[in-house]
Amino acid sequence: MCYGRVVTEVATGNAAAPGRRERKRSQTRADLIAAAHHLFSEQGFDETTTADIAERADVSQRTLFRHFPSKEAVLYGDMEGLRHELRDALAERPSGESIVESLRQAMLSLANDVEQNRGSRLLQGRLAAGYPSVSAYSRAVVQTEWERELIEAVALRLGVDAASDARPEVLAGATMSAIRFATRQWTTGGAKGDYLLLILDAMGCIDDLGMTT
Amino acid sequence: MCYGRVVTEVATGNAAAPGRRERKRSQTRADLIAAAHHLFSEQGFDETTTADIAERADVSQRTLFRHFPSKEAVLYGDMEGLRHELRDALAERPSGESIVESLRQAMLSLANDVEQNRGSRLLQGRLAAGYPSVSAYSRAVVQTEWERELIEAVALRLGVDAASDARPEVLAGATMSAIRFATRQWTTGGAKGDYLLLILDAMGCIDDLGMTT
DNA sequence: TAGAATATGTCAGTCGCTGACATTTGTCAA
DNA sequence: TTGACAAATGTCAGCGACTGACATATTCTA
Numbered sequence: 001m002c003y004g005r006v007v008t009e010v011a012t013g014n015a016a017a018p019g020r021r022e023r024k025r026s027q028t029r030a031d032l033i034a035a036a037h038h039l040f041s042e043q044g045f046d047e048t049t050t051a052d053i054a055e056r057a058d059v060s061q062r063t064l065f066r067h068f069p070s071k072e073a074v075l076y077g078d079m080e081g082l083r084h085e086l087r088d089a090l091a092e093r094p095s096g097e098s099i100v101e102s103l104r105q106a107m108l109s110l111a112n113d114v115e116q117n118r119g120s121r122l123l124q125g126r127l128a129a130g131y132p133s134v135s136a137y138s139r140a141v142v143q144t145e146w147e148r149e150l151i152e153a154v155a156l157r158l159g160v161d162a163a164s165d166a167r168p169e170v171l172a173g174a175t176m177s178a179i180r181f182a183t184r185q186w187t188t189g190g191a192k193g194d195y196l197l198l199i200l201d202a203m204g205c206i207d208d209l210g211m212t213t
Numbered sequence: 214m215c216y217g218r219v220v221t222e223v224a225t226g227n228a229a230a231p232g233r234r235e236r237k238r239s240q241t242r243a244d245l246i247a248a249a250h251h252l253f254s255e256q257g258f259d260e261t262t263t264a265d266i267a268e269r270a271d272v273s274q275r276t277l278f279r280h281f282p283s284k285e286a287v288l289y290g291d292m293e294g295l296r297h298e299l300r301d302a303l304a305e306r307p308s309g310e311s312i313v314e315s316l317r318q319a320m321l322s323l324a325n326d327v328e329q330n331r332g333s334r335l336l337q338g339r340l341a342a343g344y345p346s347v348s349a350y351s352r353a354v355v356q357t358e359w360e361r362e363l364i365e366a367v368a369l370r371l372g373v374d375a376a377s378d379a380r381p382e383v384l385a386g387a388t389m390s391a392i393r394f395a396t397r398q399w400t401t402g403g404a405k406g407d408y409l410l411l412i413l414d415a416m417g418c419i420d421d422l423g424m425t426t
Numbered sequence: 427t428a429g430a431a432t433a434t435g436t437c438a439g440t441c442g443c444t445g446a447c448a449t450t451t452g453t454c455a456a
Numbered sequence: 457t458t459g460a461c462a463a464a465t466g467t468c469a470g471c472g473a474c475t476g477a478c479a480t481a482t483t484c485t486a
Contacts, residue, residue, distance in 0.1 A: 021452050021463070028464090050442065060466050065443060100423055139357065140349035166394045166415035170387050171422055177386025181379045202379035209384055210313055210420030234432070234483050241433090262472065273435050278474060 029067050029077070031057040036074040041123050045075070045131045072137035075127065078120055083145050085109040090153035099157050100206055103150065103175050107203070110179065111196030118191055125187030147176050174209065178202035242280050242290065244270040249287040254336050258288070258344045285350035288340065291333055296358050298322040303366035312370050313419055316363065316388050320416070323392065324409035331404055338400030360389050387422065391415035 018026070035056035039048040050071050054061040068074045089109045093102035114121050127134045150172035155162035162168045182198035231239070248269035252261040263284050267274040281287045302322040306315035327334050340347045363385035368375035375381045395411035 019453075024452085025464070049440090061442095062444085062467075063465055066464075069443090071442070136349060136353035140352045144352065166391060167418045167422075169394045170390045170415065170418050173390025173393075174383050174387040174422060177383045178379060180386075181382045202383065205380045205383050207423030209380075209387060209422050232484075237483090238433070263474085264472085274473095275436075275475085276434055279433075282474090284473070 028057065028059055028063065032059070032064055032067055032074055033077040036071075036077075037120060037123060040075060040127060045071075045127050045134055050074075070137070072134060072141070075124060075134065076137070076142055078117065079113075079142060082109070082113050083149060085113070086146060086149050087153070090149065095157065099154055099171065100203070102153075102157070103171075104200060104203055106153075107179075107196065107199045111194075111199065114186070114195045122187060122191045125183060129184075129187065143176055143180070146179075147172050150175055171206075174206050175203065178206065241270065241272055241276065245272070245277055245280055245287055246290040249284075249290075250333060250336060253288060253340060258284075258340050258347055263287075283350070285347060285354070288337060288347065289350070289355055291330065292326075292355060295322070295326050296362060298326070299359060299362050300366070303362065308370065312367055312384065313416070315366075315370070316384075317413060317416055319366075320392075320409065320412045324407075324412065327399070327408045335400060335404045338396060342397075342400065356389055356393070359392075360385050363388055384419075387419050388416065391419065 032053060036048070036053045039052055039056060050064055051061050053071075053074065054064045057064070064074070068077060086106060086109050089106040090102060093105055097105075124134075124138070128138045129135070151162050151168045154168035154171050155165070158165070158167060160167065179199060179202070182195065182202045185198050185202075186193060186195050245266060249261070249266045252265055252269060263277055264274050266284075266287060267277045270277070277287070281290060299319060299322050302319040303315060306318055310318075337347075337351070341351045342348070364375050364381045367381035367384050368378070371378070371380060373380065392412060392415075395408065395415045398411050398415075399406060399408050
């Protein structure tokens, strides 16, 4: 069940003037996210119903599901741009650079995002640690999307087909594991440490995975 | 939501005589799995309701949810032992062996299982490819359980704490990616090829991940 | 064989999520 | 400005996964 897609109808070419309609739309979207984050952090994820969220955002429950395909999607609703940032960051790396180094540099996007959205990211991390359904969504949807970006970027750089060559997927998998590890450390540590440092540290072992004892 | 646990109440110490009650219990469990697999392969996953499954297994819907915590869990209900097989296989490897080699050898368990349950594994693979909810469950529950086994085994062998040292998690992540890649190849190829060979092939690149271009 | 333990059925109910239809609101051209 | 079209929203009814509670039946054990 769950996790269905919602057609987000992104800007129709003209990225300059959003217009009142689009402005209102993204406002209710932001309201829903804010309402959800507030309630989740106050009462917990399972303990908050989608009706509660809609109520607090002052829209109907039906409207919530027009903006988000699932309750979990509202929680992660403020991570939209991150995927593209990741993609762009990867695309901008010089092709002369080693791939692992490119991946490392791309992690700056993540670190940047975490720094600018501390509260939200911490909430997401804590809920993922405490609620199986949130953890499942994070793994199965959010992280899988990022992984796909990594895979495609690596495949492009290696000049191979990701469907027939395992290397992109395996390298991306190792990187995602490093991200998970770092994120967990950051979350359980109360978001005090330097996220970027944690990631780079975790990624350090990729260079000599094969040599592991 | 979903994916809650069910207390499976495994054998009460005495592994010899299951007794009629336990026999009946595991029989209805098997019936449910068989019914589900049949209906899933005939009509698809989303198109089959838990009421349908219960009906076909000739039990009440409530009973289904006493045996399995979710519809997805019924689909993967015949994968119980695999996790422990994996663990045992890993525990039995000599500590002198390189860890990657141990992981490779442990993959024999998976390959064995796939060989002995072709139909079921192929169905699971196809449904995971076709239904987001199945794919999500596979990633978030099944694969995550396996990964945890790998992590613990590697941590033990390295003599490090998996909570503070990233290497076990990163190596396990790379391995899981190789498994995913191999499984996808096997599934889309119609389950014709040698699964073990596909896994070993995919794992081949782990040795020199850091050197990638 | 009595009594405890467990498995099952039944029923009512919650909650996530969706389709259908009517209403409002923003947009854009005449 | 107005009038028509498109998109956003509200309302309502309903499906389906999943759960708690209680009664009943079956199995185990002393």
